[in-house]
Amino acid sequence: MKPLFTRPLFAYVIGVLAVIILSGTVLSLVMDNYIVLISVLLAEFIILLLFLLHVYERHIKPIKKATNTVEEIVKGNFRARIHHTSTSHVGELIQKINKLARNLNELSIQEQMHSEQLTTVIDNTEGGLVLIDSKGYIHLVNRKFISMFGNTMKDYKGYLYYEVLDNKIIHETVQKTFLYEKSVKETFTNHNGNEKQYLEIVGAPIFNERNMLKGAVLVLYDITELKKLELMRKDFVANVSHELKTPITSIKGFAETLLENDMNDVKVNNEFLEIIYNESNRLQLIIEDLLTLSRLEREDFPLVLNKININVLVDEVMPVIKQKAMQKNLKISLSLDEDITFMADKEKVKQILINLLDNAVNYTSENGEISLHITSNDKFVHIKVSDTGIGIDEKALSRLFERFYRVDQARSRNTGGTGLGLAIVKHIVEVHEGTIEIDSEINKGTAIHIYLPKNISN
Ligand SMILES: Nc1ncnc2c1ncn2[C@@H]1O[C@H](COP(=O)(O)OP(=O)(O)O)[C@@H](O)[C@H]1O
Ligand SMILES: [Mg+2]
Structure with a gap:
């Protein structure tokens, strides 16, 4: 019976008592038998009380439960449900609230999945990523970025980019991206521990739906391997030129000497010609080897x-x-x-x-x-x-x-x-x-x- 005397009901009980007292006073004027009068009033009191209890159980209690559940939902607990069987309007309301909670729960699970997927993608992209808002605060750095520049997520998130990123080219890229409001590309070297990395940085502006600048995203690519290849290619060209230069200089020198001198000394002539022949053989060998190598290096090299x-x-x-x-x-x-x-x-x-x-x-x-x-x-x-x-x-x-x-x-x-x-x-x-x-x-x-x-x- 405890819920009967909770605050809202207490007022009703007082009301019921007032009705009883009022009807008792009216009835006492027409009725002489007090025993009958008291019995009638007692019966009236019990009927009204039972009626109140019924109203409470059917309407007030479920609404209270619904209020508590909605409060839980507002707090973000989408798993809260109302357990109450009722066929009245209140029952319908309860069903709707439960359905709403279920839908919100599904939505929140989906959102969580999307955000997990996004984090996985961001963390596993080959490039380093930094998200900066229009005021210059960093909102996100991915795992690759941390592997390039060290520290942890906490050391970047929420800080101004120029306070935590100690690199002139990165600063310039952000400034140019904000200034020109278009993509900017730069390259620079970074020392990661003992390793020297060549990095390419692309700054891209982010706009909102009203086309206003909201921030910038920086993408950093490790191009060390590419740089190495470029260097190797340059070295290779230099080496080939050097290798070819020696026999060619020699051939040219001896041919010139032959042309300038009178060609009477057959022995010297033959000696020179032999050198020219040997050197041209050497040239041929180098060129044949180079051709073999370049054929072998072709992606679609046909192995027979x-x-x-x-x-x-x-x-x-x-x-x-x-x-x-x-x-x-x-x-x-x-x-x-x-x-x-x-x-x-x-x-x-x-x-x-x-x-x-x-x-x-x-x-x-x-x-x-x-x-x-x-x-x-x-x-x-x-x-x-x-x-x-x-x-x-x-x-x-x-x-x-x-x-x-x-x-x-x-x-x-x-x-x-x-x-x-x-x-x-x-x-x-x-x-x-x-x-x-x-x-x-x-x-x-x-x-x-x-x-x-x-x-x-x-
Ligand atoms: N069997 C070997 N014994 C000692 N040195 C070798 C041997 N094979 C290769 N080398 C070394 O490796 C180098 C590269 O070999 P290679 O590519 O065949 O070029 P090349 O023989 O034309 O100089 C040689 O110049 C030589 O110094
Ligand atoms: Mg050899």
Whole structure:
């Protein structure tokens, strides 16, 4: 009975009492029997009280519950529901409120999902992102940005961009974006720990629906790899020019001398002509190697895959090598597994063997030994070319496959090397999805291992 005497009902109870007293007074004028009068009044009181209780249970209590639930919903608790069974108008209201809460709950779940998706996208984009409002306050930085510039989200969010970003180019980009109200692009270098990064920054203005500037978004791309490639390309052009310049200068010089002098001294003439011939041969070799490399580097390089027998290949290659080796009195040892067959580009594999064996001969002193060892398992063919030559310094190993890299310039040139042999080998191995390893020790010798897959996916 406790709810009966809660505040609103208490007033009704007082009202009921007033009605009873009033009707008691009126009835007492016409009724003499007090017992009947009191019984009638008591009955009247109980009926009115029961009626009140009914009104309370059916109308007031559900409305109170509804008010509490709506309050919860206003606070953001969309899971609040009213549990009350009623078929009256109040019941309808309760159902509507519950439906509203359900809809709001669904909307809030959807919104949460969208915002999570957006955060995932923002955090996983390849570029660094910064969102700045029209007053210059940072609203958002993504994970990539933090990985580029350090610190944490808290160190940026809510601060003025020029207070927390210590970079002149970033400041200029923001200022220009706000000033010109269009996209601005700049590049700069950033030191991230010990690493030097090349970054490209794009500032883009953000407008609201009334076309007023609301802020700017900065996108930062790491272009270090691109810069490296650009540098490599520049280096390569410089190297090629340098490599071509030497033989061309020599050819031109000797040809000029021949033209200027009277051509009576046949011996000198022949000597000069021979130099010109050798140098033009050298030019041809460099150009052929460069063409081979550029063909191998093309994305759509066509590998002519055939089932090849390595023993047949070795038979084709060995005569040339043997001849060169004989001139230096080198011992050649061969060991091949029986009938190794696999899928590969025959001419390219032949080129690997020639380049490696050629190096073994060139970089091994007289009376040394070179060996070719080929084995296979069900996955790989393992080609090992070793020598007892001059060996390679450990520091030079990592650069060995760079174009035009030679440990000893003069020595390589004297042997007719172009400095491109190993670069070509590396590319051929790569297009065959194979791997290379080198073991080398100064003055002891070198062993190069090539692993080519037996079943290439191409
Ligand atoms: N078997 C080897 N022993 C010692 N040094 C080698 C050997 N093979 C390659 N090198 C070193 O690697 C360099 C690059 O080899 P390569 O690309 O074939 O160019 P090249 O032989 O034309 O100079 C050579 O100049 C040489 O210094
Ligand atoms: Mg070579």
